[in-house]
Amino acid sequence: MERIPILKMGPFLLVTIQVDLYDRLALxxxxxxxxxxxxxxxxxxxxDISAVTIVDSFMGRILGNIASMSRIMDAETVVVGMQPAVxxxxxxLGLTLxxxxxxxxxxxxxDLLYKKTDVLLDQNQEEEEEAAEQDPE
Amino acid sequence: xITMTKDTMEIVxxxxxxxxxxxxxxxxxxxGMSLVNQTKLITAASELVRNMLKYANGGKVxxxxxxxxxxxxxxxxxxxxxxxxxxxxxxxxxxFSTGRSLGLGLPGTRRLxxxxxxxxxxxxxxxxxxxxxKNGR
Numbered sequence: 415m416e417r418i419p420i421l422k423m424g425p426f427l428l429v430t431i432q433v434d435l436y437d438r439l440a441l442x443x444x445x446x447x448x449x450x451x452x453x454x455x456x457x458x459x460x461x462d463i464s465a466v467t468i469v470d471s472f473m474g475r476i477l478g479n480i481a482s483m484s485r486i487m488d489a490e491t492v493v494v495g496m497q498p499a500v501x502x503x504x505x506x507l508g509l510t511l512x513x514x515x516x517x518x519x520x521x522x523x524x525d526l527l528y529k530k531t532d533v534l535l536d537q538n539q540e541e542e543e544e545a546a547e548q549d550p551e
Numbered sequence: 552x553i554t555m556t557k558d559t560m561e562i563v564x565x566x567x568x569x570x571x572x573x574x575x576x577x578x579x580x581x582x583g584m585s586l587v588n589q590t591k592l593i594t595a596a597s598e599l600v601r602n603m604l605k606y607a608n609g610g611k612v613x614x615x616x617x618x619x620x621x622x623x624x625x626x627x628x629x630x631x632x633x634x635x636x637x638x639x640x641x642x643x644x645x646x647f648s649t650g651r652s653l654g655l656g657l658p659g660t661r662r663l664x665x666x667x668x669x670x671x672x673x674x675x676x677x678x679x680x681x682x683x684x685k686n687g688r
Contacts (some may be wrong), residue, residue, distance in 0.1 A: 437565050468590065468597055469594070470597040472601060498587075503587070503594045503663065507662065508645055508660070509659070534620060
């Protein structure tokens with residue numbers, strides 16, 4: 415069965431949707447992502463939709479579901495790369511993707527994920543602790 | 552009004568949706584519709600076929616390229632033999648759904664296209680016709 419690959423990148427999961435989704439594929443993605451969040455303990459999920467030309471109310475609901483489910487599992491979701499025509503259409507359709515964080519591109523999305531989760535903070539603390547251990551004074 | 556091309560597609564399975572959307576895109580591209588207008592039309596079409604699959608187990612779509620007063624457009628007619636809609640006024644309201652969706656399908660679709668017509672007979676079926684002109688007006 416066709417599946418959308420999910421990549422693990424440090425504390426985050428990265429998904430790039432390269433095809434127009436049909437329902438089964440979208441539902442599989444929802445399921446796979448939540449399973450991966452649970453399995454890897456990921457703190458954030460980044461979904462790149464820059465290659466997606468159509469987001470209808472079903473697809474919008476799937477994105478909202480992924481965000482809500484991830485949040486319950488203690489992970490933040492950021493959707494990045496939405497095409498302008500898709501944004502215009504979504505708002506006219508009446509779908510404002512409430513509860514889903516968005517960013518213009520992958521780079522800004524990663525920044526947002528670091529800000530939303532305290533991953534960077536944890537790492538800094540560990541580094542400080544390590545430094546303190548090495549140098550007791 | 553002149554019909555330039557006309558063909559029909561049967562939509563019976565979820566897998567028929569992507570080829571159908573591609574066919575709509577072909578027609579829209581053929582008359583030089585802008586990307587935003589293409590996206591609106593395809594999203595509207597996607598909502599309507601989804602309704603057809605969900606409530607009527609599929610149906611038939613007629614795709615036409617039409618011309619009126621020197622302006623070209625795409626007209627799509629969705630015909631199903633489903634249960635019909637008892638209260639169309641209610642079905643056209645934002646947030647109303649007998650299924651478990653967001654209830655954006657019909658009212659959202661009407662906002663996305665230039666012309667929208669719906670007729671339904673309980674127990675016989677529903678017909679929805681949408682038209683989108685090249686320049687989106």
